[in-house]
Amino acid sequence: MYVLGISCFYHDSAAALLRDGAVVFAAAEERYTREKHCIGFPHRAIAAALAHEGIPIDAVDAVAFYEKPVLKFDRLLLSSLAAFPRGFPVFRRFVPLWFKRKLRTPATFRRELGYSKPVYYVEHHVAHAASAFLPSPFAEAAIVTIDGAGEWATTTMGVGRGTAIELHDEVRFPHSLGLLYSTITAHLGFRVNNGEGKVMGLAAYGRPTFREAFDRLITLRPDGSFWLDMDYFAYLHRPAMASARLERLLGPPRAPGAELTQRHRDIAGTLQAVVEEALLGMARRAHERTGLPKLCLAGGVALNCVANGRIVRETPFDEVFIPPATGDDGASLGCAAYLYHTLMGHPRAAPLRTAALGDAFGPDAIERVLSSRGIAARRCSRGDLVRRVAEAIAQDRVVGWFQDRMEFGPRALGCRSILANPANPQMKHILNSRVKHREPFRPYAPSVLLDEASRYFELDVPSPFMLLAAPVRPGQRDALPAITHADGSARIQTVDRETCPLFHDLIARVGELTGTPVVLNTSFNVRGEPIVRSPDDACNCFATTGIDCLAIGDWIVEKA
């Protein structure tokens, strides 16, 4: 039985296809349109999912959608009532949009997909909760979901048992940690729904000196619940995040691209401290309320790997599962899984151990692209490929690594990655100036063999999806300068042989050559673009950046 899950029309549109409950394909639409955080209907991701299974749309037995549009419309209308008379600028934007598109999803599915079987609607935070719990290895677990906003909920807490999910508490719109983070992101001159990770990186350079000001914006309770003073926020009244009052409180907003000052860093540092405090409070409350030793986390705010790392280290939970796509992209998988397992009553499938759920390209497809572009490439055995790439990394060369199926979620996890030597103190500068062109304050992340992780990092649990940050051991920081952030932490991916055999062998080989089984792993893209999907995308990125060497399938391409 095939179930298709769809998320779209807000940000990070995606599709996920389940066959008898197992996730056989999942991908974000942005990888196809090449537009980051694409909001449109995920035509191409759906087409790729169907092509992967070799089935027409008629073979799909049910479609799940990641929210209940009428409930969300109800929230928008009541928000307009509450914001009257200042809310007209928001009202006049959302009403035509919703009548034209968002309230007509059945017609949209029929028109866009030619699909006429039932469509099922799953509440947004239930879809998030399902995306974390149902693919997890836990029979039962506490669940916390945190994002910008669903229908009404912005944060939920509950429990998963078997195939059942019960969310018992929520914090409701407009009180939202995700929207608070986005508001400060905009205030600091970064793009909403895009720059939040940058603010998290910037926070390591700041101190929480704005705590008194933030205590006016947000009232936090020890149980992790919170309330926002809407006088400081504009999003009820107009299509903007911060009000003039917030600008008076925190100082003038930074223009995009303007110089970052210590004030900006301290605002980011304070925001991060507040969010960590809230998430720790929620996790402790979830533990008290459920008494369960396992926790599942999802929602866009669960991408905050620094807070996640603290939850793992500082709360009573024994194990924490965070899916590779925690944001709205992952909700496509969540709503499909909820429909199949919870609503239809089918038993759960094997736990999700890999994020490699997207497109794959065989040797013929890769060879066709290389020869059509006249690229001279050397075909190698797998052993030879690993040896040559490891030698390149050990010699401080920057490698484009295109292997296996594309990852689902925002992290490159050894399938569409740029790899480099983390021991070279200049490597961050080399990558920034020649390849990624990123802001200098943003850190690069390490991938480390699972068995060796605790030798280099203060981390004793797996982090296969690069969603936990932990301190680099003080004695190792000098050995790993390119991935050690300003505060001595790193966002870690642990790699095990069972799920990522080729990438594991590569890191092991690098370890043999350098003495350190760690590679710098950053996404295979340039700033402002989605991660590469296809061999063509990879060749374009390779050709237009300072990447020295491209390992694409069985081929190695080297720049002269």
Next chain:
Amino acid sequence: MAARAWDRIKAILGALGRAQTFALLLLFYVFVLGPVALLARLAGRDFLRLRARGRDSFWVPRPPDEPTLERARHQS
């Protein structure tokens, strides 16, 4: 030439359509939503918990849910 004229007509009709939409929405906002909003305010309704700062906790209990396939067919 004809194509250019048609493009101009379409642009003018588009602008008229947008102006009409704006006017209708404004009328609805002022004369339908407005009175309801004022009545709700007079009745002390706080849909968004904007006056809830003093509470000990901001968690809101969710009503017990019995999810079914039939209910999932609905958008609400």
